[in-house]
Amino acid sequence: MLTKRIIPCLDIKDGRTVKGVNFVQLRDAGDPVELAKVYSEEGADELVFLDITATVDKRKTLAELVTKVAMAINIPFTVGGGISTVEDVKVLLNAGADKISINSAAVKNPSVIDEMAREFGSQCIVVAIDTRDVDGTDYVHTHGGRKPTLLQTQKWAKEVADRGAGEILLTSMDHDGTKAGFANEITAEISSALSIPVIASGGAGTMPHFKDVFTFGKADAALAASIFHFKEIPVPSLKEYLIGEGISIRK
Amino acid sequence: MKIAVIKYNSGNVQSVLYALERLGANAELTDDPEKILKADKVIFPGQGEASTAMTYLKARKLDQLIREIKQPFLGVCLGLQLLCEHSEENNTDCLGIFPVKVKRFIPENSQEFKVPHVGWNELENLADNPLLKSLPDTQFLYYVHSYYAELSEATIATTHYIHDFAAILHRDNYWAIQAHPEKSSTVGEKLLSNFLSI
Numbered sequence: 001m002l003t004k005r006i007i008p009c010l011d012i013k014d015g016r017t018v019k020g021v022n023f024v025q026l027r028d029a030g031d032p033v034e035l036a037k038v039y040s041e042e043g044a045d046e047l048v049f050l051d052i053t054a055t056v057d058k059r060k061t062l063a064e065l066v067t068k069v070a071m072a073i074n075i076p077f078t079v080g081g082g083i084s085t086v087e088d089v090k091v092l093l094n095a096g097a098d099k100i101s102i103n104s105a106a107v108k109n110p111s112v113i114d115e116m117a118r119e120f121g122s123q124c125i126v127v128a129i130d131t132r133d134v135d136g137t138d139y140v141h142t143h144g145g146r147k148p149t150l151l152q153t154q155k156w157a158k159e160v161a162d163r164g165a166g167e168i169l170l171t172s173m174d175h176d177g178t179k180a181g182f183a184n185e186i187t188a189e190i191s192s193a194l195s196i197p198v199i200a201s202g203g204a205g206t207m208p209h210f211k212d213v214f215t216f217g218k219a220d221a222a223l224a225a226s227i228f229h230f231k232e233i234p235v236p237s238l239k240e241y242l243i244g245e246g247i248s249i250r251k
Numbered sequence: 252m253k254i255a256v257i258k259y260n261s262g263n264v265q266s267v268l269y270a271l272e273r274l275g276a277n278a279e280l281t282d283d284p285e286k287i288l289k290a291d292k293v294i295f296p297g298q299g300e301a302s303t304a305m306t307y308l309k310a311r312k313l314d315q316l317i318r319e320i321k322q323p324f325l326g327v328c329l330g331l332q333l334l335c336e337h338s339e340e341n342n343t344d345c346l347g348i349f350p351v352k353v354k355r356f357i358p359e360n361s362q363e364f365k366v367p368h369v370g371w372n373e374l375e376n377l378a379d380n381p382l383l384k385s386l387p388d389t390q391f392l393y394y395v396h397s398y399y400a401e402l403s404e405a406t407i408a409t410t411h412y413i414h415d416f417a418a419i420l421h422r423d424n425y426w427a428i429q430a431h432p433e434k435s436s437t438v439g440e441k442l443l444s445n446f447l448s449i
Contacts, residue, residue: 001372001373002371002372045370045371070265076431100268116331123298124298220370
């Protein structure tokens with residue numbers, strides 16, 4: 001049986017792991033390669049590296065980090081942050097990334113999703129969507145959730161799937177950093193409407209939150225950062241709990 | 252021991268090379284027929300689309316070369332599908348090592364079953380085979396694919412998604428794995444190290 005995936009997310013700044021609380025305060029949580037190794041040994045199913053300070057001159061540093069990670073770990077990983085062109089994707093995939101994720105660039109120029117999927121295959125193109133509830137309607141936000149767009153989240157999710165995205169990484173900006181649980185409602189709505197996997201992100205605080213997002217939220221995978229980095233919820237205990245709750249999880 | 256990893260127009264072979272490196276193997280990515288024929292083991296990785304890959308292999312006569320190989324040979328992911336007889340992906344005639352057809356997953360219920368089949372899934376119905384020796388107790392592998400090989404006499408392990416499909420195949424000196432052993436944690440590493448000891 002296909003299992004639900006647990007995905008620690010490592011936010012990277014200047015080659016180090018950080019996690020912002022609501023993306024504003026940054027705390028240092030260590031060396032990304034070491035952390036990646038620990039997570040893969042602990043049973044994480046996949047990893048996401050998000051370069052939050054990605055600028056043009058930093059691309060080379062990121063590619064070097066990707067190579068180090070690819071050499072060190074034996075589970076799949078996705079790299080995101082500041083990726084906008086087919087060339088950016090090529091560099092990171094050649095460096096050893098299994099998938100890349102794009103966010104703002106896709107909103108700015110949606111056809112880049114088609115181009116990337118055609119060139120590299122849908123399986124390695126993840127589209128990250130940051131969503132926020134604005135007076136009862138869900139809208140896509142860019143630039144770390146700061147900039148609202150006129151795109152309605154559910155419609156945009158359908159469009160990126162039609163354009164060839166292989167997976168959607170859905171982050172609820174209303175839930176991110178709150179530790180009050182994932183945005184189960186919109187996750188379920190998007191996951192049920194689409195035939196590609198949805199990774200839920202934002203709001204994980206307790207082990208039952210993961211159970212909820214896999215059941216009520218119909219998520220295929222769940223992503224979290226600080227609760228893993230600061231050992232509030234160790235990956236092995238989380239997996240043991242979910243197995244006990246009858247969720248299909250890799251042992 | 253020399254391992255040749257066949258170079259062709261397929262994605263993400265780097266991970267296979269890194270995995271072999273972690274196992275201490277001396278692997279080289281090459282499309283040089285002489286080097287491939289002289290290697291002790293040959294690995295045929297892959298990710299991509301079947302017809303484009305077959306066209307590329309034929310243009311460089313790598314299709315004939317693969318059929319002539321006598322050493323232990325391992326196809327991975329698209330490599331498995333190309334070793335079969337025919338793929339529904341763009342109606343492609345493949346190499347025909349395994350007399351098996353490759354079909355597309357058709358979910359009866361698209362809410363429950365998404366295509367591609369992405370994530371960790373379990374090996375079942377393992378045959379007694381040197382590739383499957385002494386695997387850890389639970390055998391989850393990482394999959395990313397929309398097409399699968401049908402069950403046949405060559406199937407030595409199955410995985411269930413929508414229905415059972417051939418997870419691992421073996422015939423003569425050819426083995427093939429649908430999942431990505433290079434991304435499948437300790438189980439994947441054991442499969443690769445078993446292959447290196449065949």
